[in-house]
Each structure stands twice: as structure tokens, then as C-alpha cells.
Amino acid sequence: MLRATTLDNSVSYYRDSIAVELDPCPPLSGESRADVCVIGGGITGCSTALHLAERGYSVILLEAQEIGFGASGRSGGQILPGLGADIATVEQALGRERARQIWEMSREAVRLTAERIERHAIPCDLAWGYLHAAVKPRHVRALRQMQARLACDYGYEALTWLEGDALRERVVTDAYPGALFEREGGHLHPLNYTLGLARAAQQAGVTIHEHSPARTLRRGQPATVETERGRVVADFVVVGANAYLGHLLPELEGRIMRAANYIIATEPLGEARAARVLPRNDALSDANFVLDYYRLSADKRLIYGGEVSYDGREPRGLQQRMDAKIARLFPVLEGVRIDYRWGGDVAITLNRAPDFGRLGANIYYAQGYSGHGMALAGLAGQLMAEAIAEQNERFDVFAAMPHRHFPGGERWRTPLLVLATQFYKLRDRL
16 A cells, blocks of 8 residues: 555645745735736746737736646646647637647647746756556547547647557556557646746746735726735736636636646655656556546656546545555555645636637636646747737637536536536446
């Protein structure tokens, strides 16, 4: 059995391994004026602020807690092309040509991540290699079909099918009948990456205020964002609050749902034992609807995520289930200590495609990455900066994606989603 310890679920491994220091980010006080006010200090907000500052805009960024407090600083740290939605969903909604554009921009999002890391010397342990693992025969068929479709219709040749010994060279377990290896995917330390974007934004002239939650957004030209102790008057407002949107933009609330996800980090495994888990240092996710995912950290811990909750309560038996999954996958980890357990909220949309848009002439937003935000959120920042600079074409491709509200209204939305998820969990077991 894995050895558990008494842990503080609010402290992640990432918070204990910060390698980027920001200039002071005091709470907002009094009235300030800027070209753009960015709300949210995750990847979306920090990327937007950085791209705008590089274009010469004056930018003030407001973060309710600390930079990287939300999913940007708590996630599994996996980066890869594509969306949370299958490309067929995008194609059905927008047609083949726009689906191609979105697919290529999702690849650009990964390249943009790597470029920002290199340009700003962000110490976030970027590594390449990603496995999409089948758990059942029907997953094998679905993954092979996805590989063929992306190659034939989208010209994407970065996927290689692996099974048997070839697969065990990358993940040492008998749990998977096969997997797609994606050479354009990878992983990183998400909090250090987010902090690195924030540091680059500060160096470009952005003013960041932490512990400054936006209480109200008064629309107009200019718009006014009010916090408890101050306000920002700005020509444009960018909202990148995602799962932490609250009631700031009521018309967007029903378009996303908060979903809690949970992650553990083991003690350092050492080189020899880590090589008997993920010998090539790839990231991996399985093909279940409620999927599990994992990778190695730079100091050779196994970082393993999975399970989900939509009602704000930790699932019953969560710790035992996650420990049991790891033990089944990797008997070599018998007796390994779990040093960290933490959770956090992501935002999902009904169709699992990200929700980009504008409200009126001067309020932009991006949200609902549905588990694919590490790279896409950085691209969202670039696209919103382009749109504010009146280069709307690329942003409008994403904004054209239709989104519906989750059914059930405010009262029944969460119970219905919980019920649907239980159905898919049962299906994962078949």
C-alpha cells in the first residue's frame, strides 16, 4: 500500500516549489486609470496583460487572491494541441474550414507556450511527450479513428500508435492495451509558468494588484471595475476569471460549470524507480470520460490527478480510490509516501469547447477551457490583445463557436450534471 500522511489539502506541491519571484503586488487602493483592466491572475489574464503591454497599452491586472491561485497554478500541468471537445464537435458547429483554423491555432498555443518560456527564461521544467492511453477495446478503436481523422482531414502527423513493448518503453504498466504518443504535447510546472508570465508582464509595465477581487463591473465607455478599496477606469476590460467568475457577468454564469479536480504528489521516487514508471518522462491521460492523468515532476515525484466533483463536496472515499488506482497501475510504488494532496476548480462548458466572446464594444472574456487551459489560455490572451488592437479575425473564429447554457437553471443545473456524470462513470467501468 501507498503510505499516506496527514496533509493540508490547501497546500499543493506547486506552492512548495515556487521558483519565480514577483515584484510587490499590493491590493488596489483609490482610483486608477488604464487603457485596459484585466480581471484574473491566471494564465488567461497574465497572457493578455503581457501581450497588451508589448503592444504599448497601459494595463492594470486585478487578482482576487494571488497570481496562479486557481486552475492555472494547481493543474496537472499538461499541455497539448486540441480542445476539451472532440474536433468533430467543432467541425459540426463551424464547418471544416473553421475547424481547421481552430485546430492549427491550438497547435500554435503549444508553440506559444514554449516560446514564452524560452524568451522570458521561466523555470517551469518544460518537457515533451504525451500519451493518450486506451483503457478498453472501444478506446482503442476511438483513438485509432482520431489518429486517422486528424492525419487525413487536418494534416496532423504527430501521433504514433503504440502497444506492447513499444508502449512499455514509455509507461511501465499492463493497464493499457494501447496508446497514442503525441510528440507535440508535454508538461510543465503550472504555477511557475503562470508566475513567469506575470513577472514578464510586470517587466513590460503591467501593474498587478493581488487580493483585489472585482466586486462590480460598470459597463460603459469607459468602463469601471470596482474593488473593496478602489476602482479602475479603463477603455477596455478583459475578464479571465474562469471558474471564479462569480456573479460579475450574470449572462455568462449558465454557460460554464465549476468542476473540482484532485491531485496527489508522491515523495521523490529517485531515478531508478521513476524509470520503472515513466521511463521517457512523458505525461499521460487515459480515455475514460472521468479521466485520470499523471506525469513526473522535475524532482521525480509522481503527480497523479483524477476524480471530479460538481457539488463542491469532496467525493466519498477519494483518498482510498486514488491510492488504489496508483497501486494497480504501478506495483513498483508499493510503500511510497504521499507528500501532497490538493484540489481546485476548473470551468467546463456544455460542449467542452472554450467560450470566447465580447459583451458590447469593450468587454472581452475567455473561459471554459474544460481541462485544456494550460496552452489555450495563453493563446486566448494573445487573441484578445489582437482584438483590442482591432485585429479581430482570429478571435472571431473562436467566438463563433455556439454555446448553450447548462439545463436546469440555477437550482437544478448542478444536480442534473452530477446525475449525468454518474452515468458516464458507470459507462467507464464497462
